[in-house]
Amino acid sequence: MTRKPAEERRRDLVEAGLRVIAREGMHGATVRAIVAEAGVPLATFHYVFDSRDQMIGEAYAYVVLPRVGEVPTPFSASASPVDAVRGVLHDWVDRFSEHPEYELAVMEIMAYCRRTPSLAHLPGEVQTRYVEIVSTVISAICEQLEVEPQQPLDELSQLVLHVTDGLTYCMLRTGDAAASRRFVEAAAPMLAAAVMGER
Amino acid sequence: MTRKPAEERRRDLVEAGLRVIAREGMHGATVRAIVAEAGVPLATFHYVFDSRDQMIGEAYAYVVLPRVGEVPTPFSASASPVDAVRGVLHDWVDRFSEHPEYELAVMEIMAYCRRTPSLAHLPGEVQTRYVEIVSTVISAICEQLEVEPQQPLDELSQLVLHVTDGLTYCMLRTGDAAASRRFVEAAAPMLAAAVMGER
DNA sequence: GCTCGACTTGGACGCTTGTCCAGGTTCCAC
DNA sequence: GTGGAACCTGGACAAGCGTCCAAGTCGAGC
Structure with missing residues (x-):
């Protein structure tokens, strides 16, 4: 060896x-x-x-370690906010569909940690990292589209996280990407509106 | 014995x-x-x-067996659709917060089933049952508010399921009910709009 | 070339796991 | 009361588990 x-x-x-x-x-x-x-x-x-x-x-x-070359921004500068959000979310569904077993693994580890006293604090910290990562993406979108986020970045991130978590849990049960695509279509305007400060 | x-x-x-x-x-x-x-x-x-x-x-x-006395409808007949949806979702968050370990258990069982060939088909069937149960709730709301759902009940149910799944996964990591309440506030108008057929 | 700390590893420990056998008990139908 | 199906259960089985020890090997610094 x-x-x-x-x-x-x-x-x-x-x-x-x-x-x-x-x-x-x-x-x-x-x-x-x-x-x-x-x-x-x-x-x-x-x-x-x-x-x-x-x-x-x-x-x-x-799994939440910062690695170079991540944080993709699959949308054009001329896109509307709704289209940008939609693009990012559909991209997420694509990535998920390629390796669902990986997201299942992350979910299993999360559950195991919650059950193990010495590891129970980790999921909360991981979530904080998730929020940071998503904040980076939102910032990138806003910068590229030249709009100003009208709400705290953290709160917007947490909204997005709820959406991706919903996609994750549902798709892990069924692998039904079609239903998830519909959810992306419905959720994109809501998220875009939140970014633009509407209520 | x-x-x-x-x-x-x-x-x-x-x-x-x-x-x-x-x-x-x-x-x-x-x-x-x-x-x-x-x-x-x-x-x-x-x-x-x-x-x-x-x-x-x-x-x-x-866990998805029909039991008597379930399917609560915690909203008044005079409520707006948005308020009705909001009420049901906040009620869900309340119930979750009372026994998060139960939802964690269901998630663990789901993951275990996906990993076990002889049980791998179950999560999909459970999801079908979820959709049926949520459909019942949506029907009850529509009936009580005297509105007509403008989209297929199943699709609306799947939208709601994505929302509750997002709440579940997020809250299992952090137990942060506040962020979930904000998500409910943001998601309720979107779901109500979907029921009323807007786009 | 010798030393010493860092790295490697074969093999075993005690314990827990899911499963199963073989014999016992109960109770209903006749 | 007799027979037999249904239910009960003590005790054992092999397999697999996480962990650990003690001896071995390497290589940089003196």
């Missing part, structure tokens, strides 16, 4: 863990399955992690 | 199982924990169920 600093091994195992959870679910993500996915011996796991729960926590934090 | 027909024992165990999952999560809902909750010996479980997975499936179906 090539020698690596512990920090790097941790990241390898976290990424392997996320792959296993996406493929097999939380239930199948045993320590043995994770080290097999990472291609390392069993004992390596507890050299870099105190416990399996600790690794799960780091994996959950990893 | 008092003798009971197998069917009744099944229901006892299903209800005990739901209590355990709500309290301890899917992870802690072992066969032994469930029979302890139900107050029956271990071997009783496999007398009435072929497997633990079969019981989980029946428990998931149980």
